[in-house]
Amino acid sequence: MIHTSELEAHERASALSRTSMIHIQDVYKSYGPRSKPKLVLDNVDLSIAPGELVTLVGPSGCGKSTLLKLVLGQELPDSGKLLIEANPAGLADKRRGIVFQQYSLYPHLSVIDNVALGKRLSLPLWQRIAERKQIREEAMFQLRNLGLEEAIGKLPHELSGGMRQRVAVAQSLIMSPKIILMDEPFGALDPGSREHTQIFLLELWEKYKMTVIFVTHDLEEAVFLGTRLVILSQYYSDDRDDDCRRGSRVIQDIALSSRALSTEVKSSPEFNAMIDHVREIGFKPKHRLHVKDFNLSHPNSFRTLPE
Amino acid sequence: MKNTRIPLFWGIHAQPGPLFARTLSCIPFIIAVALYGHFSAERLRVNSEDKILPSFSQMAKATYSMAFTKDRRTDDYLLRKDTVASLKRIVIGVSVAAVVGLWLGINMGVFRGMGAVFGAFFIFVSIIPPLAVLPILFMTFGVDELAKIMLIIIGGALAITRSMYLEVSKIPREQIIKACTLGASQMAIVYRIILPQMLPRLIDTIRIVLGASWLFLIAAEAMASTEGLGYRIYLMQRHFAMDVIIPYVLWLTFLGFVFDRALRWVLETFFRWYCETK
Numbered sequence: 001m002i003h004t005s006e007l008e009a010h011e012r013a014s015a016l017s018r019t020s021m022i023h024i025q026d027v028y029k030s031y032g033p034r035s036k037p038k039l040v041l042d043n044v045d046l047s048i049a050p051g052e053l054v055t056l057v058g059p060s061g062c063g064k065s066t067l068l069k070l071v072l073g074q075e076l077p078d079s080g081k082l083l084i085e086a087n088p089a090g091l092a093d094k095r096r097g098i099v100f101q102q103y104s105l106y107p108h109l110s111v112i113d114n115v116a117l118g119k120r121l122s123l124p125l126w127q128r129i130a131e132r133k134q135i136r137e138e139a140m141f142q143l144r145n146l147g148l149e150e151a152i153g154k155l156p157h158e159l160s161g162g163m164r165q166r167v168a169v170a171q172s173l174i175m176s177p178k179i180i181l182m183d184e185p186f187g188a189l190d191p192g193s194r195e196h197t198q199i200f201l202l203e204l205w206e207k208y209k210m211t212v213i214f215v216t217h218d219l220e221e222a223v224f225l226g227t228r229l230v231i232l233s234q235y236y237s238d239d240r241d242d243d244c245r246r247g248s249r250v251i252q253d254i255a256l257s258s259r260a261l262s263t264e265v266k267s268s269p270e271f272n273a274m275i276d277h278v279r280e281i282g283f284k285p286k287h288r289l290h291v292k293d294f295n296l297s298h299p300n301s302f303r304t305l306p307e
Numbered sequence: 308m309k310n311t312r313i314p315l316f317w318g319i320h321a322q323p324g325p326l327f328a329r330t331l332s333c334i335p336f337i338i339a340v341a342l343y344g345h346f347s348a349e350r351l352r353v354n355s356e357d358k359i360l361p362s363f364s365q366m367a368k369a370t371y372s373m374a375f376t377k378d379r380r381t382d383d384y385l386l387r388k389d390t391v392a393s394l395k396r397i398v399i400g401v402s403v404a405a406v407v408g409l410w411l412g413i414n415m416g417v418f419r420g421m422g423a424v425f426g427a428f429f430i431f432v433s434i435i436p437p438l439a440v441l442p443i444l445f446m447t448f449g450v451d452e453l454a455k456i457m458l459i460i461i462g463g464a465l466a467i468t469r470s471m472y473l474e475v476s477k478i479p480r481e482q483i484i485k486a487c488t489l490g491a492s493q494m495a496i497v498y499r500i501i502l503p504q505m506l507p508r509l510i511d512t513i514r515i516v517l518g519a520s521w522l523f524l525i526a527a528e529a530m531a532s533t534e535g536l537g538y539r540i541y542l543m544q545r546h547f548a549m550d551v552i553i554p555y556v557l558w559l560t561f562l563g564f565v566f567d568r569a570l571r572w573v574l575e576t577f578f579r580w581y582c583e584t585k
Binding site: 072073074091092093094096097098100102103104106107108117118121122155156157171172175177 | 479480481482484485486487488489490491492495499500503504578579580581583584
């Protein structure tokens with residue numbers, strides 16, 4: 001949706017900032033020495049409504065993990081607005097859960113203790129003792145929910161990769177966060193358990209309707225899981241000077257229609273056409289879209305910079 | 308036909324079976340003991356008063372008199388007395404060093420502000436050779452127990468602090484961020500996420516530091532003491548009593564071995580996750 005007037009765009013942005021679960025506006029982030037910083041995120045705008053499952057893809061080095069770290073609060077943006085339910089996002093806290101590709105679990109705790117950890121950490125000692133039965137039951141519920149009953153006493157290193165990621169999801173879910181962030185969570189899994197775990201995630205999302213940002217480099221996964229697909233890319237063209245330092249922007253933001261709890265959809269022609277389309281637009285550095293041609297057709301999409 | 312079987316002993320592909328490997332490992336011990344016996348007998352044949360390489364029976368006799376007959380002057384069993392004195396010093400010293408080093412190292416590693424202030428300082432002072440400051444300790448704390456224990460504490464705590472500091476920074480940042488999203492306070496992160504994971508690493512560090520601690524102990528006892536294994540060895544040097552010194556050295560080695568095995572047992576029993584993932 002392209003707005004001709006700058007004023008109108010800002011009004012729309014501020015209206016979105018009041019209703020969205022996650023609101024990212026004019027966010028810049030650069031790394032490296034202060035004398036010669038490398039701009040990674042270049043005026044990123046993204047507004048995510050409650051209950052969306054946003055898959056975020058982009059060529060390597062486009063800063064998709066950086067963007068996720070900002071939403072998580074592991075790092076802060078150089079400038080711009082980052083809101084969670086209209087409040088500043090700040091540093092990592094209970095409002096958002098996270099599942100990393102690895103290191104999400106604590107190696108010294110058994111599966112059930114890993115899952116119960118959130119409840120225990122946030123309670124003072126006496127309450128922890130008073131409610132220990134209830135906490136254990138809650139953890140058991142989460143584990144049953146994810147089909148992990150037989151693993152409760154095991155240590156993380158004794159689990160398969162897929163189970164480990166399921167435990168990591170349970171560990172986050174027990175805090176019932178409104179937002180779950182996932183940074184290539186299934187990237188290290190073999191194809192079989194990967195598909196299995198994807199289905200698990202969709203079932204949980206159907207059940208709890210939490211807001212999810214899912215970073216992946218696998219286009220099939222992105223198109224299969226998401227209700228909304230965002231491509232972040234450093235490869236685009238605009239009318240700025242050639243020596244201007246450019247960073248990544250949202251070059252495509254579209255709604256995905258097909259919602260299925262079955263992997264059969266993966267063999268359908270529309271599904272594969274969509275993957276080809278995304279690959280063509282986002283992953284061919286030669287094929288640079290001009291800023292004016294970005295497909296920002298998702299209803300919540302907005303842009304504050306005039307082209 | 309070549310290379311159709313994995314060799315038992317020779318070459319980089321060799322895989323000695325468990326029983327065979329154990330047998331092999333005995334060989335150097337047997338050779339060492341046999342060589343000693345040979346040269347000792349040889350020297351004693353030439354000069355029966357020779358003191359450099361006492362025979363096994365001479366050492367056994369000396370050991371018996373140190374361990375199982377009361378010393379006339381002190382009315383005590385000397386080996387027992389020396390062992391108790393030395394163990395007390397090393398256990399107190401290393402324990403205090405462990406607690407201090409663990410606490411300092413964790414705080415410097417977790418709180419980057421603290422690390423920025425003290426990190427370089429501790430890395431610098433940990434390079435000071437502790438034995439070089441022993442005279443200072445004797446002058447400061449007097450020549451009795453405190454100075455000796457302080458030497459072990461200082462030598463151990465600096466090394467442990469440095470090691471813990473470096474180990475904490477190896478804990479993935481993800482774990483700390485994850486704990487924040489689970490509602491952990493800063494104190495909860497330090498004492499419930501970091502500390503439990505540092506304990507096995509502390510035990511491993513102690514195993515390394517113990518070698519140096521024995522050195523400090525013996526050096527301190529040699530210089531100013533009235534009892535202790537190191538004291539006895541240096542005292543016996545004046546009497547040229549190799550028949551006491553060699554058993555004492557073996558006894559020290561055995562004690563060190565037992566310490567190491569005991570700590571390894573603790574690791575394997577209580578920190579299975581650590582042994583299996585490192």
